[in-house]
Amino acid sequence: MSERQRLPNRRGSELLTFDHAGFQYVACTSRYGDGRLGEIFLNVLARGGTPIEIVAAIVASIALQHGASMEAIRHALSRNSDGSASGPLGALLDKIVAEPDR
Numbered sequence: 609m610s611e612r613q614r615l616p617n618r619r620g621s622e623l624l625t626f627d628h629a630g631f632q633y634v635a636c637t638s639r640y641g642d643g644r645l646g647e648i649f650l651n652v653l654a655r656g657g658t659p660i661e662i663v664a665a666i667v668a669s670i671a672l673q674h675g676a677s678m679e680a681i682r683h684a685l686s687r688n689s690d691g692s693a694s695g696p697l698g699a700l701l702d703k704i705v706a707e708p709d710r
Contacts, residue, residue, distance in 0.1 A: 610675040615646045628699040635665075635700045645678045645704065650696060664697045678704070 638647040650665035685698040693699040
């Protein structure tokens with residue numbers, strides 16, 4: 609296992625809102641100085657989100673901080689038959705990839 613690469617205590621973050629499966633989410637993401645994604649916080653704005661969705665974002669953050677790429681995480685997440693993300697974490701990562709200059 610690679611050593612965890614911690615983000616600085618003071619860092620910029622970006623808030624993103626998106627809809628997935630009838631729910632609105634707010635995500636807070638932070639990046640390393642070189643632009644790599646390093647942390648994800650994910651919250652559903654209405655009742656109906658499950659704790660597993662929040663845990664998925666925490667696990668993704670830990671994986672990113674131990675060297676996993678965002679693309680590797682995106683590839684590992686399940687997809688619907690039309691290729692769209694089946695969960696909110698996948699939808700968030702798809703949004704980040706689709707809007708790289710944010």
